[in-house]
Amino acid sequence: MLASVCSATLHGVDGRPVRVEAHVSTGLPGFTVVGLPDATCREARDRVRAALLTSGLRWPTSKVTVNLQPPGLRKIGAGLDLAIAVALLVADEQLKPPEVLADRAFLGELGLDGSLRAVPGALPLIDALEAPEIVVPTPCVNEARLIDRHRIRAVDDLGALLPALRGESDWPDLPPRPPPVVPSPGPDLADVRGQRAARTALEIAAAGGHHILFVGPPGAGKSMLACRLPGLLPDLSGDDAMEATRIHSAAGLPMPGDGLVRRPPYRSPHHSASAVALIGGGTTAIHPGELSLAHRGVLFLDELGEFAPVVLDNLRQPLEEGTIRIARAAARAVLPARVLLVAAMNPCPCGRGGPPGACRCSAHARARYVRRLSGPLLDRFDLRVEVGRPDASELLAAAGGEPTDVVAERVKAARARAVARGVRVNADLPSWQIEEEAPLVDGARALVERALRGGRLTGRGLGGVRRVALTVADLLGDDPPISSRHVSLALALRAQPTFLAHQEAS
Amino acid sequence: VKAAAVGVELPCEAYAAALAGLPGMGPARLAAVLDTMSPACAWTKVRQGVPWREPAVVAALGPRGSEVVAGWRAAAAHAAVDLVWRGIVDAAVGVALRGRPGYPQALVDDIEPPALIFHRGAPEVLAQGARVAIVGTRKCTPTGKAVAFELGRELAAAGVSVVSGLAWGIDGAAHSGALAAEAAPPVGVVGSGLDVVYPANQHKLWHEVAQAGVLLAEAPLGARPERWRFPARNRIIAALADLVVVVESHSAGGSLHTVDEADRRSIDVMAVPGSVRNAAAAGTNALLAEGRAPVRDVDDVLVALGLSASTQRDGRESRPAPTEDDAVVLEAVGWQPSSFDQVALRVGIDLPTLAQSFERLLAAGWIVQHGAWYERIAQGDSRRSLP
Numbered sequence: 001m002l003a004s005v006c007s008a009t010l011h012g013v014d015g016r017p018v019r020v021e022a023h024v025s026t027g028l029p030g031f032t033v034v035g036l037p038d039a040t041c042r043e044a045r046d047r048v049r050a051a052l053l054t055s056g057l058r059w060p061t062s063k064v065t066v067n068l069q070p071p072g073l074r075k076i077g078a079g080l081d082l083a084i085a086v087a088l089l090v091a092d093e094q095l096k097p098p099e100v101l102a103d104r105a106f107l108g109e110l111g112l113d114g115s116l117r118a119v120p121g122a123l124p125l126i127d128a129l130e131a132p133e134i135v136v137p138t139p140c141v142n143e144a145r146l147i148d149r150h151r152i153r154a155v156d157d158l159g160a161l162l163p164a165l166r167g168e169s170d171w172p173d174l175p176p177r178p179p180p181v182v183p184s185p186g187p188d189l190a191d192v193r194g195q196r197a198a199r200t201a202l203e204i205a206a207a208g209g210h211h212i213l214f215v216g217p218p219g220a221g222k223s224m225l226a227c228r229l230p231g232l233l234p235d236l237s238g239d240d241a242m243e244a245t246r247i248h249s250a251a252g253l254p255m256p257g258d259g260l261v262r263r264p265p266y267r268s269p270h271h272s273a274s275a276v277a278l279i280g281g282g283t284t285a286i287h288p289g290e291l292s293l294a295h296r297g298v299l300f301l302d303e304l305g306e307f308a309p310v311v312l313d314n315l316r317q318p319l320e321e322g323t324i325r326i327a328r329a330a331a332r333a334v335l336p337a338r339v340l341l342v343a344a345m346n347p348c349p350c351g352r353g354g355p356p357g358a359c360r361c362s363a364h365a366r367a368r369y370v371r372r373l374s375g376p377l378l379d380r381f382d383l384r385v386e387v388g389r390p391d392a393s394e395l396l397a398a399a400g401g402e403p404t405d406v407v408a409e410r411v412k413a414a415r416a417r418a419v420a421r422g423v424r425v426n427a428d429l430p431s432w433q434i435e436e437e438a439p440l441v442d443g444a445r446a447l448v449e450r451a452l453r454g455g456r457l458t459g460r461g462l463g464g465v466r467r468v469a470l471t472v473a474d475l476l477g478d479d480p481p482i483s484s485r486h487v488s489l490a491l492a493l494r495a496q497p498t499f500l501a502h503q504e505a506s
Numbered sequence: 507v508k509a510a511a512v513g514v515e516l517p518c519e520a521y522a523a524a525l526a527g528l529p530g531m532g533p534a535r536l537a538a539v540l541d542t543m544s545p546a547c548a549w550t551k552v553r554q555g556v557p558w559r560e561p562a563v564v565a566a567l568g569p570r571g572s573e574v575v576a577g578w579r580a581a582a583a584h585a586a587v588d589l590v591w592r593g594i595v596d597a598a599v600g601v602a603l604r605g606r607p608g609y610p611q612a613l614v615d616d617i618e619p620p621a622l623i624f625h626r627g628a629p630e631v632l633a634q635g636a637r638v639a640i641v642g643t644r645k646c647t648p649t650g651k652a653v654a655f656e657l658g659r660e661l662a663a664a665g666v667s668v669v670s671g672l673a674w675g676i677d678g679a680a681h682s683g684a685l686a687a688e689a690a691p692p693v694g695v696v697g698s699g700l701d702v703v704y705p706a707n708q709h710k711l712w713h714e715v716a717q718a719g720v721l722l723a724e725a726p727l728g729a730r731p732e733r734w735r736f737p738a739r740n741r742i743i744a745a746l747a748d749l750v751v752v753v754e755s756h757s758a759g760g761s762l763h764t765v766d767e768a769d770r771r772s773i774d775v776m777a778v779p780g781s782v783r784n785a786a787a788a789g790t791n792a793l794l795a796e797g798r799a800p801v802r803d804v805d806d807v808l809v810a811l812g813l814s815a816s817t818q819r820d821g822r823e824s825r826p827a828p829t830e831d832d833a834v835v836l837e838a839v840g841w842q843p844s845s846f847d848q849v850a851l852r853v854g855i856d857l858p859t860l861a862q863s864f865e866r867l868l869a870a871g872w873i874v875q876h877g878a879w880y881e882r883i884a885q886g887d888s889r890r891s892l893p
Contacts, residue, residue: 195847388848484865485858
C-alpha cells in the first residue's frame with residue numbers, strides 16, 4: 001500500500017517542503033530510501049525500525065520503498081524520521097484511516113526509544129510548510145509558535161502520537177509560553193578606563209553601523225572594547241529578530257528560552273577560520289558561515305592580520321551587499337549577511353608598534369604584514385582607532401567611563417534620526433542621498449578638501465567620512481548641515497593605520 | 507680610472523672588477539689577493555685554479571678555502587673580462603683601484619681600505635672640503651627625520667659634504683636636505699652594486715646624489731644588497747667622514763656599527779639628543795651618556811669641525827600663532843609622538859572640539875600627522891620641503 005506525508009528539509013537557511021512517500025509491497029523483505037538522502041537521512045531506517053519496535057509496533061516484513069520527493073533536492077539530517085515512520089505505519093496499515101495524514105505535516109527526529117527529538121532549523125522548516133496542522137517534537141514548540149499560520153501539535157513520543165492521530169485521545173496540551181527572556185547584561189562599558197577615542201568610536205559605530213578597526217599592541221584592550229559593542233545596540237526589531245532567529249535555528253545554535261533571538265548576535269571566529277567557515281558553503285548542503293550567524297549583529301575578527309588574506313577578501317562583496325550568494329555545482333543559496341564588522345589587529349608583527357620609531361620589525365616583515373590586509377578591505381572600515389596601552393598615571397587619572405546603558409540611550413536616539421531619513425543606519429545611506437541629508441558648511445568642506453588634497457583621504461573614503469560625520473551630529477543632537485566639529489572628529493577617527501603610513505612616509 | 511673606451515688592451519681595473527664579481531669574494535679576500543699580485547696575474551691564477559700559498563690570502567680564505575677557490579675557478583671559466591669591463595663602461599660607472607691614480611685620497615691611509623671602489627658621478631668631490639657623515643635608524647620618528655633633513659641642508663649650505671648611506675629614514679632625509687641646499691656635493695655610499703637600487707623606492711635620491719655629487723660602492727655591479735655588505739659599507743662611511751653625527755638610533759642597530767668603525771679610526775662621533783621615551787633615540791642618548799658631544803643644531807657640528815658657526819640662520823617663526831585653546835592642545839601633544847587618545851586624556855575637553863583643534867594645528871603646520879600619531883614640530887618650514 002502507498003502513503004504520502006508532508007515534511008521539510010533545510011537548504012541553506014531556508015526550509016524546502018518535502019513529500020515522503022512510502023510503499024509497502026510483497027517481495028523480498030527490505031527497506032530502501034531513495035531521493036537523494038544524505039548519510040544521516042539514510043540512517044533513518046535504523047532509527048525508525050528501533051523506534052517502532054520499542055513503541056510496540058510492527059516492522060513490516062515485506063519490501064518497503066521510501067521516496068523523498070522532489071528527488072533532485074538533497075535531504076539533510078534526521079528531521080524526516082518522524083515523517084518516514086508515519087508514512088510507513090500508514091502504508092503498512094498499522095495506522096488507519098489514511099485520512100489522518102491529510103492537512104498535516106510532520107517534523108522530528110526519532111530516538112531509538114520512540115521519543116521525538118528537536119530538529120535544527122525548526123523555524124525555517126515550519127515556515128516552508130503550507131499544511132494547516134504541524135506535528136513537532138515538544139522541544140521545538142517555542143520556535144514553532146513564532147509563526148502563527150499553523151496549528152501546532154507537540155508530542156513527546158510515538159506512543160502519544162498514534163492515539164492522538166487515530167482520534168482515540170486528545171492531543172497533549174502545548175506547554176505554556178515562557179516569558180520573554182531578559183538577556184543577562186553583557187560586559188559593561190564602564191569597565192573600560194581611559195580610551196576616550198576608542199569609546200567614542202565604539203559609540204559612533206553602534207549608532208551609525210560603521211565598520212570599525214582597532215589597531216594596538218597586545219593588552220591594550222581591543223577585545224575588551226569589541227565585546228562591549230553588542231551591549232550598545234538596541235534590541236532587534238520584529239523582522240530583524242525573525243531573520244536572526246531563522247539563521248540561528250538553521251545553524252543549530254542554542255536558542256533563547258522563548259525561541260526568539262532578540263539581542264543582536266555577537267560572533268568572534270578564531271583567525272584560523274576557513275573561507276567556508278566565515279562565508280558559508282559546503283559541497284552539497286549549504287551551511288551558513290559566521291558572517292550569516294552574525295546577521296543583524298556584530299562580527300568581531302580579532303587578530304585581523306592573522307586571517308588568511310584570501311579569506312578576508314571574501315568579505316568584501318558581502319559587506320557591500322549584505323547578502324552572500326553561494327553557488328556550488330550541486331546547490332546554490334542566498335544567505336543574509338548584514339553585520340557590523342569590528343576588527344582588531346596588532347600594529348606590526350612585533351606588536352610593539354605604536355608611535356613612529358618604536359617598532360623594531362624589519363621593513364620586509366612589515367611589508368609582508370601590510371600585504372595581508374588589502375586596500376579595498378581597509379577601505380570598508382570607516383572608523384580606525386589606534387588603541388594604546390595607557391600610561392599608569394593616565395589610567396588612574398582617567399575619569400570612570402559612562403556605563404553601557406547611558407551610551408545605549410544616545411545610540412537609540414541617534415538611530416531613530418537615521419530611521420527618519422529612511423535608512424536603518426547612516427552607514428546604509430546611499431551616496432546620492434548624502435549631499436541631500438548631510439550638506440557640509442563651508443568650513444567643513446574646506447577641511448575635507450584639504451584632507452583629499454593632502455592624500456589623507458581617498459575619494460572612496462570621502463563618503464565614509466561624511467556618513468560618520470552625520471552620525472556624530474546625530475549623537476550630539478545637532479541638525480544638518482554638518483559642521484567642521486563633526487567632520488574633524490570623523491577625520492581624527494579615521495587615521496591611516498600607522499604601519500601603512502610608515503610605508504609611504506619612508 | 508674613468509672607463510672611457512674599450513681597447514684591445516684591458517686596464518688592470520677591468521681584471522680587478524672581474525675578480526670582485528666572483529662568488530664569495532668579499533672585501534677582505536679581494537684586498538688580500540690584490541696585495542700579493544697584479545689583477546691580471548691574479549685573474550690568470552684563478553682561471554687556472556692554481557692553489558694560493560700566500561699566507562695573507564690563505565688567512566682570508568679561511569678553513570674552507572679550497573671550496574672557495576674551486577668556486578672562483580668555475581665562475582671565472584664562464585666570465586669574460588672584456589664583457590665585465592664593457593658592462594661597467596656602459597653603466598657609466600668608474601672604477602678606482604688602490605695604488606692607482608684616481609683612488610680617493612681620503613681612503614688611501616685608512617686601516618681597512620677597500621681594494622677596489624666603484625663610483626658614479628664626480629669622484630673629484632672627495633678631494634675637497636670637509637665631510638660629515640649623518641647616519642641613523644631607518645625606523646625613525648618624524649622629528650628625527652626633520653632634524654636629519656635640517657642638518658643635511660644647513661651643513662651643505664655651510665660647504666660641508668654630507669656622507670650617508672641612502673637608506674630609508676635618517677640617511678635618506680639627510681641627503682634630501684643636502685640636495686635641497688644645492689651647495690656642497692653629497693657623497694652616498696651604498697651596500698649593493700651601483701646598478702641595484704636599494705631600497706628600490708630611493709631611485710630618485712640615488713640619481714640626484716650621483717648628479718650633484720658622487721655615489722660610491724665597494725660591491726661590484728649586479729651585487730644584491732646582502733646583509734653582510736652593510737657593515738662593510740658602514741666602515742667606508744666612517745672612513746670618509748671627518749665627523750660622524752648620529753641623529754636617531756635604537757639601542758642596537760647599524761648606525762652604532764658606524765660609530766664603532768669611527769672609533770677605530772679615532773673619528774669624532776656626535777649624537778642628537780632625543781626624548782627618553784623615544785625608543786628610536788635610545789641609542790643616541792646612550793652615546794651621549796658615554797660622553798659624546800651633543801648636536802643641538804648645525805652650529806655644534808660646525809664648531810666641532812673647526813669651522814665658524816653659521817650666522818645667517820633664520821629663527822623667525824612664520825606660522826600663525828595658535829589660539830589660546832589650540833596652544834593648550836599643542837602643549838599636550840608635547841615633543842614626542844602622541845595619539846589622539848593620549849591628548850584627549852591629557853586635555854579633557856570634548857572630542858569634537860579637540861579634533862577641530864588638531865585640524866587647525868595641522869593646517870598651520872604646528873603638528874604633523876603620521877598614521878594615527880601626532881607630533882609637534884619646531885620649525886614650520888623644513889617639513890614642507892621634506893620628500
